[in-house]
Amino acid sequence: MIVRDRPSLLVLFFILRGSVLPMIFPQVLFVLILSAFVVWGHNFWPVLVPGFNSAPLALVGIALSIFLGFRNNACYDRWWEARKDWGLLIVASRCLARQSLILEGRGDTVEPAPRRRLVELTIAYAYALLMHLRSGGDEVRILARLTPDRHEAFLESRNRPDFVLREMGALLAGLKGRGHLSDIEFGLLDATIGQMSGVLSACERIRLTPVPFGYTLLLHRTAYIFCFLLPFGFADMLGWLTPFATALVAYTFFGLDALGNELEEPFGDLPNDLPIGALAETIEINMREALGERDLPALPEARDYILM
Numbered sequence: 001m002i003v004r005d006r007p008s009l010l011v012l013f014f015i016l017r018g019s020v021l022p023m024i025f026p027q028v029l030f031v032l033i034l035s036a037f038v039v040w041g042h043n044f045w046p047v048l049v050p051g052f053n054s055a056p057l058a059l060v061g062i063a064l065s066i067f068l069g070f071r072n073n074a075c076y077d078r079w080w081e082a083r084k085d086w087g088l089l090i091v092a093s094r095c096l097a098r099q100s101l102i103l104e105g106r107g108d109t110v111e112p113a114p115r116r117r118l119v120e121l122t123i124a125y126a127y128a129l130l131m132h133l134r135s136g137g138d139e140v141r142i143l144a145r146l147t148p149d150r151h152e153a154f155l156e157s158r159n160r161p162d163f164v165l166r167e168m169g170a171l172l173a174g175l176k177g178r179g180h181l182s183d184i185e186f187g188l189l190d191a192t193i194g195q196m197s198g199v200l201s202a203c204e205r206i207r208l209t210p211v212p213f214g215y216t217l218l219l220h221r222t223a224y225i226f227c228f229l230l231p232f233g234f235a236d237m238l239g240w241l242t243p244f245a246t247a248l249v250a251y252t253f254f255g256l257d258a259l260g261n262e263l264e265e266p267f268g269d270l271p272n273d274l275p276i277g278a279l280a281e282t283i284e285i286n287m288r289e290a291l292g293e294r295d296l297p298a299l300p301e302a303r304d305y306i307l308m
Contacts, residue, residue, distance in 0.1 A: 001275045005304040017305055018271045020262075024254040027224075032252040035243035042235040054233030060226055061249075068220055068256045071211065075263035078206055079274065082266040085202045089129070090200040093122050093194040093283045097290035099189055106180040114175055117166060117187075119228035119287050120145040125164040125196060130160050130276055131265040133203055141284075161200050162293050168193050198275050205268070223253045275300070275307040 002018035016022060025180040041049030098119070105117035121136040131137035142160075143151050150167065169190065176186045225248045234242040262272045278300035286297050300307060 001273065001307050002305055002308045004305040008026070020255045020258040021251070021305050023258050024251065027227075027254050028247050028250045031230075032228050032243045032247040034228065035234075035246040038231035039235050039240055039242050042232075043200055049232075049235075051232055051236040054237060057226070057230060057233045060222075064219070064226055064253065065223055068223070068260070070252065071215065071219055072256055072260045072263070074211055075260045078211075079131070079263040079266040082191045082203065082206050082274055085199045085206075086274065086276060089126065089196060089199045090279065090283060090286075092192050092199070093126065094290075096122055096189065096192045096287055097191060097287055102185055103180075106175065114171060114180070116291060118171060119291055121164055122196075123284045123287045125161055125168070126280040129160040129200060129203065131199075132159070133207055134269060134276060136269075148272075162197070165193060165200070185226050206233045207267060209267075211260075216260075220257060223257055227253060269308060271306050273308075277308050 004018075007015060021028075038049060042051055042151075100115045100118050103118065106114060124142045127137065127142050131139070131142075139155075142164075143154065146154055146164075154160060154163055172181065172186055172189055175181045176183075179187075227246065230246045230249060231242050234245055238245055259272065260305070262268070262270050265276045267276060281297075281300050285299060288296055
């Protein structure tokens with residue numbers, strides 16, 4: 001995610017980091033060169049390279065703008081929903097760390113430090129969810145918070161965040177079965193773990209249910225066809241200004257299309273995707289502080305204006 005102060009108007013025109021221009025530059029350049037050839041051909045061979053009335057293109061452009069805006073709104077809704085889900089995870093994790101104070105001093109030889117184990121599993125869950133949504137990641141930070149006898153089962157699990165949640169549930173069930181938790185206390189802690197499970201389901205829904213491909217394909221094709229036909233409608237009206245005008249329109253339409261593609265997958269590793277790695281690290285720092293640790297790393301900060 002791009003994190004930076006709003007630049008001045010002059011600087012705004014020259015910013016590339018976080019911009020979609022590097023991704024769409026080949027398409028914009030192609031439209032600019034095509035427009036130059038169309039104007040040149042129309043001036044020297046008007047019979048072979050005719051111009052036509054731009055009014056139909058204006059109507060298509062208005063319709064295309066509306067459809068692109070609708071798609072981008074749908075993609076932004078996915079991005080914002082994902083951000084709210086991770087915000088809820090942070091809230092639930094902090095609540096669980098606070099609620100787990102009722103476990104202090106409880107336990108036996110089977111589970112001598114239940115509160116620490118529960119909070120450690122909360123950290124493991126945050127990183128397991130991160131790896132579940134974004135490729136890559138460090139399994140060591142998860143395995144270090146699981147008991148050695150559960151490492152193999154974790155690595156073989158097809159849904160590792162849910163595996164960690166089951167470990168948390170088994171811990172609470174064991175404490176309740178041995179009389180260390182009352183029904184009310186168990187229900188309180190289990191409800192918070194249920195909120196964390198809801199975050200997992202919501203994030204999986206976003207990741208596994210993209211914007212309908214047919215709708216995206218329709219807009220993608222229409223944007224390209226529109227930009228390729230635009231020089232023929234502007235050649236008579238604008239002359240040699242046509243390449244610059246069509247390049248500007250191409251930048252807008254191709255840029256909206258590319259930005260929608262980024263927002264559609266909020267858990268990726270592109271500049272405009274969510275900083276779920278930083279959010280997982282924030283949960284770890286909060287949980288370790290709740291356990292009384294003092295030698296903590298600094299909160300995640302943006303590097304080169306990008307927080308991932």
